[in-house]
Amino acid sequence: METNTEPQLPYMPGLAGVPAAESKVCDIDGQKGILFYRGYPIEELAEKSTFEETSYMLLYGQLPTKEQLDGFTHELVHHRRLKYKLIDLMKTLPETGHPMDALAAAVGALGMFYPHINVMDAAQRHGACVRLIAKLPTIVAAFHRMRRGDRDVLPNDKLNHAANFLYMLNEQEPDPFHAKILDTCLVLHAEHSMNASTFSARVTGSSLADSYAVVASAVGTLSGPLHGGANEDVLDMLQEIGTVENVIPWLDKAQAAKRKIPGFGHREYKVKDPRAKILQRLAEQLFARYGSTPLYDIAVKLESVMEERVGSKGIYPNVDFYSGLVYQKLGIPMDLFTPVFAIARVSGWLAHWMEQLENNRIFRPSQVYVGAPPRSYTSIDRR
Incomplete structure (x- = not known):
């Protein structure tokens, strides 16, 4: 029996320092403490931008015009609501379950309500991105209320993304200052280069799985205590x-x-x-x-x-x-902190998903085999 005699690259635990992709989405200078989204400094985005505007920029590379932003915001508002069957499905989940598990289950189920997406079609990719960004806050808020025995609250079309999430949690319009603070937090958490959940998103996307599977896999990775929480x-x-x-x-x-x-x-x-x-x-x-x-x-x-x-x-x-x-x-329950992270980071995950598809090759890394040497099968009566 022959073994692989090709020279192997050194094993790097956790792929530390190993480039997994070329990306235009985000850049970090860890020595100087500098973070850029698409070349824009995080300090300027946190001060001047909104989550809706930042999400558009992450997806499409440039800050939108007023017309583009108005159109994108209108789409997000239009797609906030959930199918009633998805609400019924979420009602069957145990109240004691963690909201991150509920989020992963609901996002995975979303793909059944919006099937047959052609991931190579730009218009269908855009529609999938809008649905996911718009619906994640509704899912998180709805599960939180259901587990307390309360009815889910329909989105308020008059409120922006951050304010509407707080409204759906508490069934009352939030203090505008609270909403502004949360909006800035969403901007800060929207993207951060090749972290574990983003890598999961790109690996899943590289198989040409749809965007719902991509985001569900990223949510699952984020749920781990070494990443979120x-x-x-x-x-x-x-x-x-x-x-x-x-x-x-x-x-x-x-x-x-x-x-x-x-x-x-x-x-x-x-x-x-x-x-x-x-x-x-x-x-x-x-x-x-x-x-x-x-x-x-x-x-x-x-x-x-x-x-x-x-x-x-x-x-x-x-x-x-x-x-x-x-x-x-802001009055957000502690076990919703990581779901709020996901509400923000979905924009970054989707930006990397679309970038992955531009010049896609399925991920298939190698390994360093450290198991047994070649050996023969022994029948069970001789073991």
Whole structure:
């Protein structure tokens, strides 16, 4: 029996540093803490853009004209509603299930309601993107209300994307300032290069699966604790610390136990995540208007002490460190934090899906075989 004698490339756990695609969607300079969507700095987009505008730009490469944005926004509003059979399906899901699992199930089911998409047809791709961006907030809000025994709330066509999500959660029009803060959060989370869920989306898309399967696979990847959910862990940590005075004693014990500190460190950034800087400012704006929380003071103290201890190693706050504090102040339940991430990131996933299809080749990486050498089958009575 012959074995493969071709020279093998070195194995890189997690494909660390291995380029998996050429992309025009996003660029990161982790040494300087710079993030661009399609060449636009994240700071400018967070200050001046909206989620609808940013989504269009991610999908099509340029900021839209007013006419293009008005048309795109109209399409999103028109496609917010869910088929009643999908609502009935979601009602059968267990109330104790995690919202991310409900989201993955519902997105997968969407593909059955909108079948036979030709992924190579630009108009059909556009329609699929609009439906997914528009419907994900409705799915998340509907499941949240159903699990509490409440009826789902129909979308409000007069509200923008972020405000409508808050409305569907609570059945009342949100404070415009709250809606603006959430809109900025969605912009910040809309895209971030070749992360795990985006890679899943591109791998699934490379098989020419439809957009619903692509997004369902990305949602499944995001549901893992090493990708999504870190902002929940940050809040749990801050509550565990309890007081500003306990930051140093708690951190001493945590570091002695070699415990991972949630919200710190990033595979890309060796400085403070630029999104964390913006989220911290958003938190401060919220607290200035509506009152602060002791958890924020604990977070600021923890960041200061961590910078003294591990800043030289390039370990600084990432996007998750302050986002949970913002979502908590907006009244969003903790187990919806990662679904809100998905509501934002779907635009980036779809931008990468469409880019993958431009010059597609199915992903088929190699492996390093470390199993048994060639051997013969032994009958069961001789084992």
